[in-house]
Amino acid sequence: MKLLKFFPILGLLALTACSSIQVSTDYDSSVNFSQFKTYAFMKSGIDNSQISDLDKKRILKAIEAELNAKGYTKSENPQLLVNIFTESQQNVNVNTYYGGWGYRPWGWNPWMYGPGYSSVSVNTEGVLYIDILEASNKELIWQGKGTGYLTSNKNKKEEKITEFAQKILSELPQ
Secondary structure, three states: OOOHHHHHHHHHHHHHHHHOOOEEEEEEOOHEEEEEEOOEEEHHHOOOOOOHHHHHHHHEEEEEEEEHOOOOEOOOOOOOEEEEEEEEEEEEEEEEEEOOEEEEEEEEEEEEOOOOEEEEEEEEEEEEEEEEEOOOOOEEEEEEEEEOOOOOHHHHHHHHHHHHHHHHHOOOOO
16 A cells, blocks of 8 residues: 555656756846746847747747746837757767577576677757846846757657747746
């Protein structure tokens, strides 16, 4: 019976450990974030981002949805400016498996016969930075960074971008 009490905790740990996006944030602790209600995107910074215009639109749409859900309103006369920038790198993974003769330290295993082989996989790891600046003086007051693997599948790409924005902006103080 006592063991049953630990299953929900183990399940929660398993879900958080399997998160595909790692988030870190930093902010100016002297700033009272509850005073801000409006935002706008910083066009000059976003235009310099080295990603496709379609991906920029996806990212901005996801950020807008998250900020609106948090009670912020998009405005022509904003209190906050939102900027993004991205990085990516390809990771090459080489795994070698040895067939051996079937004997292992824990005993004989007839299924271990055969030659070894190698597999190579390439993944693209992306980083999305979301910067929030105070509009009056253009000082950075909050930065969120999300790191995770990207996909080229259009349908999954939109889901992944939404997940990036949700996880990063969940750390925004209010």
